[in-house]
Amino acid sequence: MTSLDRRSALLALARGGCALAALGSGCGGEWRQAVVLDPPPEGAACSGLPPPGTAQEGWVEVRLSDHPALAAPGGHAEVRLPEALLDVVLVHVTPGCFVALWRICTHGDCAVDWLPDEGVAECPCHGSRFAQDGRVLQGPAQRPLTVFTAVRQGESVFIHRPR
Ligand code: FES
Known part of the structure; x- marks a missing residue:
């Protein structure tokens, strides 16, 4: 099946x-x-991630039911949780595997957009582009976007936001 x-x-x-x-x-x-998601397949790059810890350790829960676009691989959602100092684009990259990219461009103060067809983040202000691992693909930005560890557990994704 x-x-x-x-x-x-x-x-x-x-x-x-x-x-x-x-x-x-x-x-x-x-x-x-x-919202029914597949767990990460055996051997997937994300299957070796540690289980999420506590909120005191900086883990922030994002309920998938609040972001239905994340149900299928390729889906993404902007997740803003000011109380957790978190402003990321969360991307379901492969079945059960997620990445969380900081949304504020390292060149200035603009929020990047995720372009799902290209699998890159792009800044609308001056056109900087970033790969899903945060690398700069195109300037003027010089520094990468921060990428946070994101672990799916049950019907939530937990993002580690170090304090
Ligand atoms: S603020 Fe993003 S490219 Fe300039």
Whole structure:
């Protein structure tokens, strides 16, 4: 079964379970969106990442249900959490693997945009471009974007924001 088949099957199962439960007064007649993600495949570059730690250690939880665009590889979302001093673009790069790039351009004070078709971040102010590992691909920026460790666990991605 392909991952898409499995995702479809799980969504269908979730719908069916809700429909059955609705008969017995569960679910309250409302449909909640299910976000079903594949875990990182064996040997994936991200599968060796450590499990996330605590908020006191700088780990910030991003619930995938708050960013449905992240459900599929290739999806991305801008995540701004001022209370955690976090302003990143979170990208689902390969099944179950994510990168979190700082959004503020190192050339100035502009927020970069993620270009999913090219897999790069681009600054709208003067055109600097950055790879998904933060490297400068095109100036005038000279310094790379900071990339934070991002670990998927359950239905959340935890980003490590060192303090
Ligand atoms: S502020 Fe980003 S390229 Fe100048």
